[in-house]
Amino acid sequence: xxxxxxxxxxxxxxxxxxxxxxxxxxxxxxxxxxxxxxxxxxxxxxxxxxxxxxxxxxxxxxxxxxxxxxxxxxxxxxxxxxxxxxxxxxxxxxxxxxxxxxxxxxxxxxxxxxxxxxxxxxxxxxxxxxxxxxxxxxxxxxxxxxxxxxxxxxxxxxxxxxxxxxxxxxxxxxxxxxxxxxxxxxxxxxxxxxxxxxxxxxxxxxxxxxxxxxxxxxxxxxxxxxxxxxxxxxxxxxxxxxxxxxxxxxxxxxxxxxxxxxxxxxxxxxxxxxxxxxxxxxxxxxxxxxxxxxxxxxxxxxxxxxxxxxxxxxxxxxxxxxxxxxxxxxxxxxxxxxxxxxxxxxxxxxxxxxxxxxxxxxxxxxxxxxxxxxxxxxxxxxxxxxxxxxxxxxxxxxxxxxxxxxxxxxxxxxxxxxxxxxxxxxxxxxxxxxxxxxxxxxxxxxxxxxxxxxxxxxxxxxxxxxxxxxxxxxxxxxxxxxxxxxxxxxxxxxxxxxxxxxxxxxxxxxxxxxxxxxxxxxxxxxxxxxxxxxxxxxxxxxxxxxxxxxxxxxx
Amino acid sequence: xxxxxxxxxxxxxxxxxxxxxxxxxxxxxxxxxxxxxxxxxxxxxxxxxxxxxxxxxxxxxxxxxxxxxxxxxxxxxxxxxxxxxxxxxxxxxxxxxxxxxxxxxxxxxxxxxxxxxxxxxxxxxxxxxxxxxxxxxxxxxxxxxxxxxxxxxxxxxxxxxxxxxxxxxxxxxxxxxxxxxxxxxxxxxxxxxxxxxxxxxxxxxxxxxxxxxxxxxxxxxxxxxxxxxxxxxxxxxxxxxxxxxxxxxxxxxxxxxxxxxxxxxxxxxxxxxxxxxxxxxxxxxxxxxxxxxxxxxxxxxxxxxxxxxxxxxxxxxxxxxxxxxxxxxxxxxxxxxxxxxxxxxxxxxxxxxxxxxxxxxxxxxxxxxxxxxxxxxxxxxxxxxxxxxxxxxxxxxxxxxxxxxxxxxxxxxxxxxxxxxxxxxxxxxxxxxxxxxxxxxxxx
Ligand SMILES: Cc1cc2nc3c(=O)[nH]c(=O)nc-3n(C[C@H](O)[C@H](O)[C@H](O)COP(=O)(O)O)c2cc1C
Ligand code: SF4
Ligand code: SF4
Ligand code: FES
Numbered sequence: 001x002x003x004x005x006x007x008x009x010x011x012x013x014x015x016x017x018x019x020x021x022x023x024x025x026x027x028x029x030x031x032x033x034x035x036x037x038x039x040x041x042x043x044x045x046x047x048x049x050x051x052x053x054x055x056x057x058x059x060x061x062x063x064x065x066x067x068x069x070x071x072x073x074x075x076x077x078x079x080x081x082x083x084x085x086x087x088x089x090x091x092x093x094x095x096x097x098x099x100x101x102x103x104x105x106x107x108x109x110x111x112x113x114x115x116x117x118x119x120x121x122x123x124x125x126x127x128x129x130x131x132x133x134x135x136x137x138x139x140x141x142x143x144x145x146x147x148x149x150x151x152x153x154x155x156x157x158x159x160x161x162x163x164x165x166x167x168x169x170x171x172x173x174x175x176x177x178x179x180x181x182x183x184x185x186x187x188x189x190x191x192x193x194x195x196x197x198x199x200x201x202x203x204x205x206x207x208x209x210x211x212x213x214x215x216x217x218x219x220x221x222x223x224x225x226x227x228x229x230x231x232x233x234x235x236x237x238x239x240x241x242x243x244x245x246x247x248x249x250x251x252x253x254x255x256x257x258x259x260x261x262x263x264x265x266x267x268x269x270x271x272x273x274x275x276x277x278x279x280x281x282x283x284x285x286x287x288x289x290x291x292x293x294x295x296x297x298x299x300x301x302x303x304x305x306x307x308x309x310x311x312x313x314x315x316x317x318x319x320x321x322x323x324x325x326x327x328x329x330x331x332x333x334x335x336x337x338x339x340x341x342x343x344x345x346x347x348x349x350x351x352x353x354x355x356x357x358x359x360x361x362x363x364x365x366x367x368x369x370x371x372x373x374x375x376x377x378x379x380x381x382x383x384x385x386x387x388x389x390x391x392x393x394x395x396x397x398x399x400x401x402x403x404x405x406x407x408x409x410x411x412x413x414x415x416x417x418x419x420x421x422x423x424x425x426x427x428x429x430x431x432x433x434x435x436x437x438x439x440x441x442x443x444x445x446x447x448x449x450x451x452x453x454x455x456x457x458x459x460x461x462x463x464x465x466x467x468x469x470x471x472x473x474x475x476x477x478x479x480x481x482x483x484x485x486x487x488x489x490x491x492x493x494x495x496x497x498x499x500x501x502x503x504x505x506x507x508x509x510x511x512x513x514x515x516x517x518x519x520x521x522x523x524x525x526x527x528x529x530x531x532x533x534x535x536x537x538x539x540x541x542x543x544x545x546x547x548x549x550x551x552x553x554x555x
Numbered sequence: 556x557x558x559x560x561x562x563x564x565x566x567x568x569x570x571x572x573x574x575x576x577x578x579x580x581x582x583x584x585x586x587x588x589x590x591x592x593x594x595x596x597x598x599x600x601x602x603x604x605x606x607x608x609x610x611x612x613x614x615x616x617x618x619x620x621x622x623x624x625x626x627x628x629x630x631x632x633x634x635x636x637x638x639x640x641x642x643x644x645x646x647x648x649x650x651x652x653x654x655x656x657x658x659x660x661x662x663x664x665x666x667x668x669x670x671x672x673x674x675x676x677x678x679x680x681x682x683x684x685x686x687x688x689x690x691x692x693x694x695x696x697x698x699x700x701x702x703x704x705x706x707x708x709x710x711x712x713x714x715x716x717x718x719x720x721x722x723x724x725x726x727x728x729x730x731x732x733x734x735x736x737x738x739x740x741x742x743x744x745x746x747x748x749x750x751x752x753x754x755x756x757x758x759x760x761x762x763x764x765x766x767x768x769x770x771x772x773x774x775x776x777x778x779x780x781x782x783x784x785x786x787x788x789x790x791x792x793x794x795x796x797x798x799x800x801x802x803x804x805x806x807x808x809x810x811x812x813x814x815x816x817x818x819x820x821x822x823x824x825x826x827x828x829x830x831x832x833x834x835x836x837x838x839x840x841x842x843x844x845x846x847x848x849x850x851x852x853x854x855x856x857x858x859x860x861x862x863x864x865x866x867x868x869x870x871x872x873x874x875x876x877x878x879x880x881x882x883x884x885x886x887x888x889x890x891x892x893x894x895x896x897x898x899x900x901x902x903x904x905x906x907x908x909x910x911x912x913x914x915x916x917x918x919x920x921x922x923x924x925x926x927x928x929x930x931x932x933x934x935x936x937x938x939x940x941x942x943x944x945x946x947x948x949x950x951x952x953x954x955x956x957x958x959x960x961x962x963x964x965x966x967x968x969x970x971x972x973x974x975x976x977x978x979x980x981x982x983x984x985x986x987x988x989x990x991x992x993x994x995x996x997x998x999x
Contacts, residue, residue, distance in 0.1 A: 159912070
């Protein structure tokens, strides 16, 4: 153990922890303001916001302070290190840095997206001076809307922390961003004609501590102090990035990565970050439909429930030539799928189970790449966008195998339906981007009956006897298991459109269970039933989720 | 005893730039001598000599070399700092253009001592003649077995020397800025540790030395450490941190002086003697108002302080940053300190690399304030703001990565504390006749 003294208070840190003074002070509950330092990036110690007084406690107890200020981000915490963050000298240095940073800053907070979550605002309020002493003109530097498809640069607001530049060099590896010019004319820019359009580009907006790099998607959409944040998991690939869903009044405004060392680290990809528009999309299925004559007509949820139950009970009695196959999408939560399986078992025990369709996006996309797109060696990977474009393949597979080993593949379902060996299909979808192909439609036309549940019309509804609206990830409570076996909980941020029963509720009601659907209760039932999932026997999976096989991170 | 120049001894010899002539004047004898010794012995000689770096910081060269990791498998790099951008400084140029082989001999000996197999000369771009002269000399050396493999038949002693021409930035002279620039990056000085001797160019142990420092090495090997220590100023017994200032030094004298030029003298000559005896006094019969003792970064000495000895400590005793490059700029009594300081601030604001907030913003702010004062729109409390900025930026207070900010601060600090009355008078007068004094100036 190493003892560090922060503002007179002793704290213990592990010998091998390699903390800098910002991290060590945080353990003592002392926040050291900082801009350029970020735990995932190299240390440049250039913003000088984190200056502190540093000394050493000698073995006999006396303390020797160093005469000059030191950047806390660059100074390692060692046994006997003494840090002072609140002396007159430190406060003067903090106030000076903030005055400097505001010299050429346009102070356009009223029209700045960052206002409310801006480190310049917050630090100025806490550590700065009330007024600037600049009597001279400010520099004016034009905004740059050519920086990237997803990002814009408000050049004047930049504090030159170079986090964005280091991100594109060290994490994405694509190196599009750079600093041009010297002195106070220094600006972030791109090489002409090489905009920052890599798949991780959106992260520079989060990294930017001020309102310089802004997201085009979010630009001028909402004041951040109206936003509420809910913990969730990105559904767009098997990495399963931990995220915040930022929403207000039932509208999702943006997604942001939530730090998770077991999944995504500090970042997320742009497919995920900007892949929430379907949540707000009004073109989705809004109420259940049933086939009547040649048309689909709305039915009530109560009627739907009864009709489907009756249909399945009939199939159960009808025997061999009326085999039902239940297709469960890898976008469903563990709980939804489990409830579906339980109900099917009660009404139609001979039904078969199959994996739903998975869009193929080829190989994993691994970062950092080279500046010319050279591939990253797997052992150097800092971020992986999985080729497996669904959040819960692993979880669904475990459930299905527990029920029927092996489960059918989607391809096998298509073939069996075409050949007539499977005659009835219950398709529970969830992939907002899934559209049935012509080949799929031709084959599935052979089915004698088809029940489709999905968020959007996916093409199958033209063949369906019942069409059931589904819900998006932002509307669900439940659990996903990513490709590394990390189980994470998602929490509902917004309500589905009026009247829609989320999948879990629908099966809950079909099972005629008492009370309301409660994800942790169902999860614990699953954990009790399936040994492989026994680590999930918890009410709360915690900030970072639960690894099914602890220590199995390297995969 | 009359001082006999060594660094400039052959500078006027016709054809000394040619290997043959250089050798005829005893050139490369020191290299032969060094190769008789082990590298460690050469390092030891340099340590004993007390040689301190001539590039500005005055760090003891032998001690710096001693920071290299022992028994490193290599590569180890030697960088010759020929970026010479400190205002007022031109002695490296004199050496490179006038006696290139002396510089190269010092470089080869030093590379041998530190076991470097590659040396880069980082040359200020504007020094076109230096480039041509040095490159010709290097070509000659390759042809004659002084560079390349198994130099002068010494098995296993290989050395390649490359010249890299900078692109016109003062910051490329800062040793880690130089290294970044050599690596093809933007010259943003690195944070230390790690120091270059441990992790420098291409992440390998690296020594950066000034041109004149390396030229001195040649003479130390040839004449011995005792000879070197026979010149200069011994350590101040009252200052345990003073390591003394030994050896000859090239003083660059410029400004309002009758005979500007590069003078070789033992370290510690008083400024007055340099100006009067060697520089022929202040021009046009005027008196000096101030001098800059060692390049602009060091700040100003007043006329009353001219008896200060120009060794590594002297200027510090009168509030200057140090000896710097020993480039003395004389400022006569008709010059406005407002103009001088304005120019100084403009220079450093232009040259700040822009990395550290206090330097990037502080230097530019000081330049804006000075420009405004000079336009006649100053306020008396501008002087306090200037002092506050200057006192707060630099590696000495701990707020920046490199010493450029200290160099920007010192002229401001010394000018305003030593010439405050002049600044105040200028501000008062100009405000009362503002209309007439509005000069067509632009902030940079
Ligand atoms: C802003 C700045 C500019 C510098 N420029 C030069 C230069 O042009 N030439 C030089 O030799 N040293 C320069 N130095 C000093 C170098 O960093 C370094 O100390 C020196 O090259 C070491 O060589 P020496 O020990 O032989 O003096 C500069 C330092 C700073 C902070
Ligand atoms: S990497 Fe995968 S999980 Fe993460 S944000 Fe991108 S799509 Fe979503
Ligand atoms: S002190 Fe100035 S010149 Fe030196 S690294 Fe910092 S910003 Fe650059
Ligand atoms: S956070 Fe330490 S210098 Fe920027």
